[in-house]
Amino acid sequence: MVVRVIILLLLLVAGCAPLPVTAPTSTPPARLSRQARWQIQYTGTLQIDVNVDVFNVDLFDTPSETIALLRRRGVFVMCYFSAGSYEDWRPDAALFPPAVLGNEMAGWPGEKWLDIRQIDVLAPIMQARLELAVSKGCDGVDPDNVNGYANDTGFPLTAADQEHYNIFLAEAAHQRGLLIGLKNDLDQIPVLVSYFDWALNEECFSYHECDLLLPFLHAGKPVFVIEYELEPAVFCPQALAMNVNALHKHWQLDAYRVDCREWPVRS
Numbered sequence: 001m002v003v004r005v006i007i008l009l010l011l012l013v014a015g016c017a018p019l020p021v022t023a024p025t026s027t028p029p030a031r032l033s034r035q036a037r038w039q040i041q042y043t044g045t046l047q048i049d050v051n052v053d054v055f056n057v058d059l060f061d062t063p064s065e066t067i068a069l070l071r072r073r074g075v076f077v078m079c080y081f082s083a084g085s086y087e088d089w090r091p092d093a094a095l096f097p098p099a100v101l102g103n104e105m106a107g108w109p110g111e112k113w114l115d116i117r118q119i120d121v122l123a124p125i126m127q128a129r130l131e132l133a134v135s136k137g138c139d140g141v142d143p144d145n146v147n148g149y150a151n152d153t154g155f156p157l158t159a160a161d162q163e164h165y166n167i168f169l170a171e172a173a174h175q176r177g178l179l180i181g182l183k184n185d186l187d188q189i190p191v192l193v194s195y196f197d198w199a200l201n202e203e204c205f206s207y208h209e210c211d212l213l214l215p216f217l218h219a220g221k222p223v224f225v226i227e228y229e230l231e232p233a234v235f236c237p238q239a240l241a242m243n244v245n246a247l248h249k250h251w252q253l254d255a256y257r258v259d260c261r262e263w264p265v266r267s
Helices: 002-013 065-074 119-135 159-174 186-192 210-219 231-240
Strands: 039-040 055-058 075-081 085-087 101-104 111-114 140-144 179-183 198-202 223-227 245-248
Touching: 002 111, 039 245, 055 065, 065 075, 065 119, 075 085, 075 119, 119 140, 140 159, 140 210, 159 179, 159 186, 198 210, 210 223, 210 231, 223 231, 231 245
Parallel strands: 039 055, 055 075, 075 140, 140 179, 179 198, 198 223, 223 245
Antiparallel strands: 085 111, 101 111
């Protein structure tokens, strides 16, 4: 508890502390619909006037007031943070001891893999982030980089280590009334589908692996997909046939979007 209080104080000093949020006039559903128009934006001026059911925003960078505005429109707000990597620009970066920091993530300056086996060290930091999500008014969280065991992290992580850590995240989110999505980590879906409320995947159509997401659909849970390189005309027909919520986005995740659920109208 003391560590979580310290972390929240650091967020306050950094200007990321939660602000009081006015109760929304309409409350998003406790369970997401399988069919949803959505947006994800982390860079550029946040354009919240887009007509969507779900909006994925950065936990630290998005003001509570913006989240409240979205929720008053009945938008389900997912809040992103990295649960499997250290980012040196985050306000709580000083809380990560050197012993949990691994290899640098290729292509992502200032970001390093975490030793997720050390849950006793990471738990207070991640729990404080979840509490920040609650106090900011997020409906759910989108923890990233939860497949370190399949990457060159610098640690001998196993599939069992990853499952244990990911289940910890899911249970910690649910204990706080937050829904939570599974980001990528396709090979562990059969084990983890019962713990998570949706799946969010990057480029499954590009890599011909979208069938691995079917357990979420069979469980009545939504699947969100982002494609960067394929054109909408290539993957949208497949996405619609599978009943997944797919977007074409720029790599920088700015305001640009083509939503496959709107794409037939545009074409």
